[in-house]
Amino acid sequence: MSFVVTILGSNSASPAHNRNPTSQLLRIGQEHLLIDCGEGTQMRLLALRQRASRIRYIFISHLHGDHYLGLVGLLSSLHLNGRAEDMYLYGPPGLEEIITTQFRYSHTTLCYRLHYHEVGPVPEVILETEHFSVQTLPLSHRILCMGFLFREKTGKRRIGKEMLPPSLSVHQLKRLKEGKDLFDQSGSLLYRNEQLTLPPRQPRSYAYCSDTRYHEELVEYIRGVDLLYHESTFLDDQRERAAETYHSTARQAASIAQMAGVHKLVLGHYSSRYRDLTPFLTEAKEIFPDTILSIEGEDIVVE
Amino acid sequence: MSFVVTILGSNSASPAHNRNPTSQLLRIGQEHLLIDCGEGTQMRLLALRQRASRIRYIFISHLHGDHYLGLVGLLSSLHLNGRAEDMYLYGPPGLEEIITTQFRYSHTTLCYRLHYHEVGPVPEVILETEHFSVQTLPLSHRILCMGFLFREKTGKRRIGKEMLPPSLSVHQLKRLKEGKDLFDQSGSLLYRNEQLTLPPRQPRSYAYCSDTRYHEELVEYIRGVDLLYHESTFLDDQRERAAETYHSTARQAASIAQMAGVHKLVLGHYSSRYRDLTPFLTEAKEIFPDTILSIEGEDIVVE
Numbered sequence: 001m002s003f004v005v006t007i008l009g010s011n012s013a014s015p016a017h018n019r020n021p022t023s024q025l026l027r028i029g030q031e032h033l034l035i036d037c038g039e040g041t042q043m044r045l046l047a048l049r050q051r052a053s054r055i056r057y058i059f060i061s062h063l064h065g066d067h068y069l070g071l072v073g074l075l076s077s078l079h080l081n082g083r084a085e086d087m088y089l090y091g092p093p094g095l096e097e098i099i100t101t102q103f104r105y106s107h108t109t110l111c112y113r114l115h116y117h118e119v120g121p122v123p124e125v126i127l128e129t130e131h132f133s134v135q136t137l138p139l140s141h142r143i144l145c146m147g148f149l150f151r152e153k154t155g156k157r158r159i160g161k162e163m164l165p166p167s168l169s170v171h172q173l174k175r176l177k178e179g180k181d182l183f184d185q186s187g188s189l190l191y192r193n194e195q196l197t198l199p200p201r202q203p204r205s206y207a208y209c210s211d212t213r214y215h216e217e218l219v220e221y222i223r224g225v226d227l228l229y230h231e232s233t234f235l236d237d238q239r240e241r242a243a244e245t246y247h248s249t250a251r252q253a254a255s256i257a258q259m260a261g262v263h264k265l266v267l268g269h270y271s272s273r274y275r276d277l278t279p280f281l282t283e284a285k286e287i288f289p290d291t292i293l294s295i296e297g298e299d300i301v302v303e
Numbered sequence: 304m305s306f307v308v309t310i311l312g313s314n315s316a317s318p319a320h321n322r323n324p325t326s327q328l329l330r331i332g333q334e335h336l337l338i339d340c341g342e343g344t345q346m347r348l349l350a351l352r353q354r355a356s357r358i359r360y361i362f363i364s365h366l367h368g369d370h371y372l373g374l375v376g377l378l379s380s381l382h383l384n385g386r387a388e389d390m391y392l393y394g395p396p397g398l399e400e401i402i403t404t405q406f407r408y409s410h411t412t413l414c415y416r417l418h419y420h421e422v423g424p425v426p427e428v429i430l431e432t433e434h435f436s437v438q439t440l441p442l443s444h445r446i447l448c449m450g451f452l453f454r455e456k457t458g459k460r461r462i463g464k465e466m467l468p469p470s471l472s473v474h475q476l477k478r479l480k481e482g483k484d485l486f487d488q489s490g491s492l493l494y495r496n497e498q499l500t501l502p503p504r505q506p507r508s509y510a511y512c513s514d515t516r517y518h519e520e521l522v523e524y525i526r527g528v529d530l531l532y533h534e535s536t537f538l539d540d541q542r543e544r545a546a547e548t549y550h551s552t553a554r555q556a557a558s559i560a561q562m563a564g565v566h567k568l569v570l571g572h573y574s575s576r577y578r579d580l581t582p583f584l585t586e587a588k589e590i591f592p593d594t595i596l597s598i599e600g601e602d603i604v605v606e
Contacts, residue, residue, distance in 0.1 A: 014380035077317035094408035105366040105397035
């Protein structure tokens with residue numbers, strides 16, 4: 001099953017240097033999830049040939065415009081394209097009012113069902129599906145802002161082709177995939193399932209943390225995740241400015257990653273004052289070597 | 304004095320084929336005016352190296368998202384960049400509520416003054432400056448929608464360099480520019496102003512008409528304008544669809560241009576169903592030869 005983050009927007013506040021406001025597409029198997037939706041997100045999806053129609057879940061971290069101003073345009077375009085499937089939207093109080101006010105004035109009645117899920121400041125599981133769960137994370141920003149932790153569920157045991165006897169029927173293979181043992185016609189055990197299958201893949205996890213100042217309380221919630229996205233609006237020489245504006249520096253993001261023992265850190269939400277992003281990587285890697293930059297259009301495969 | 308329309312977005316409804324939702328920048332001399340502000344307008348301005356900070360007046364034709372969804376992002380970016388000058392916003396009832404609702408949830412108090420001017424369905428002059436006036440135009444759309452007519456004022460007589468006697472002092476030149484006659488030291492008339500100056504330039508005019516179905520009532524308001532932008536969402540084989548959705552075809556736009564005796568017609572607001580725009584031009588030119596397409600990034604100089 002795929003578990004891939006595609007960076008749609010990586011800048012903070014305003015667009016600059018060909019970088020756009022925050023948005024990410026997360027694909028877990030067949031499911032497409034959108035995380036934040038800055039202005040122009042629908043254009044980024046088009047440019048990357050990612051079909052917006054496949055998105056079923058949208059998560060908005062907070063109500064600063066650079067994290068949600070593309071939402072009404074995206075929802076409208078899906079409506080104009082005749083979407084039939086329900087859409088599930090998770091965001092802070094106020095998001096529903098912002099959307100319904102605009103649709104009221106445009107006389108828009110969506111042709112699909114949009115389910116609003118208001119999400120509060122207390123960390124909790126907000127979504128459970130067959131394959132993954134989503135939990136909110138406590139961040140510390142100027143207004144209510146939450147992170148999201150996407151955690152794959154333990155899957156089924158996997159067929160190990162090289163372990164299969166050549167005589168296996170389609171019916172028997174199906175039983176194996178369902179986790180069942182195999183019996184002969186008289187009902188005697190032929191193979192236990194474990195003899196012919198591999199253990200399930202280790203479930204993967206992705207923590208999305210934007211926007212926040214340096215906030216150690218976060219650490220216990222993201223311990224050991226496979227991939228951590230942590231905002232790094234500034235470099236560390238601007239840490240006072242970061243604290244004032246409730247943002248983080250690359251060094252602080254790396255410290256959180258280190259304390260939480262995550263496997264990989266991805267930086268983002270860069271201030272427009274920086275054209276060159278190399279110093280972000282250098283600064284973070286001093287503390288946490290397995291760091292990468294979020295670059296628009298690039299996929300990050302969670303291993 | 305310059306009088307130039309820059310096309311920032313030319314598509315209808317959703318972005319497609321690298322075309323963006325509607326927006327135009329109008330420069331009249333030193334003044335920068337924004338007409339409609341679809342999603343991504345601030346990115347288009349950046350890409351064209353047009354400084355958003357120079358915009359003083361914004362006109363929103365109606366509250367369909369493809370005409371205003373870039374507005375909150377643009378206003379926010381100007382705020383983040385520390386704008387000091389007042390901004391004047393003209394739009395239909397509801398626009399102020401849409402903006403203030405979003406700024407309330409983002410805890411944004413703009414660092415500049417934003418003046419809201421609610422504009423109703425009855426055509427009227429909504430702005431008079433030293434150099435131009437703006438009047439609303441009656442359109443016929445699914446929701447309240449108005450056009451805007453930008454009309455230069457008659458300027459001063461112009462200095463004709465080849466008409467000037469070589470002995471003229473700086474003081475005398477200044478008097479001429481102010482429209483005054485020249486006298487000698489005894490008070491006798493030397494030259495009447497008309498002897499040394501050219502008549503003022505013919506005042507120019509631009510009518511912006513989007514979105515509307517074919518609407519003949521419009522004709523009397525735009526008679527003889529130098530440039531008419533008239534939406535052409537569809538080609539004429541889709542005129543039933545155009546009527547249903549309160550939009551126009553290229554042929555209908557050309558008919559309005561012809562009836563109104565305008566000097567030049569520019570088409571736009573193309574439906575996403577059309578990748579190639581050549582048929583729009585062909586169709587309109589059959590009725591009104593002096594037609595051009597609005598193409599994003601291109602300037603249209605009003606002569």
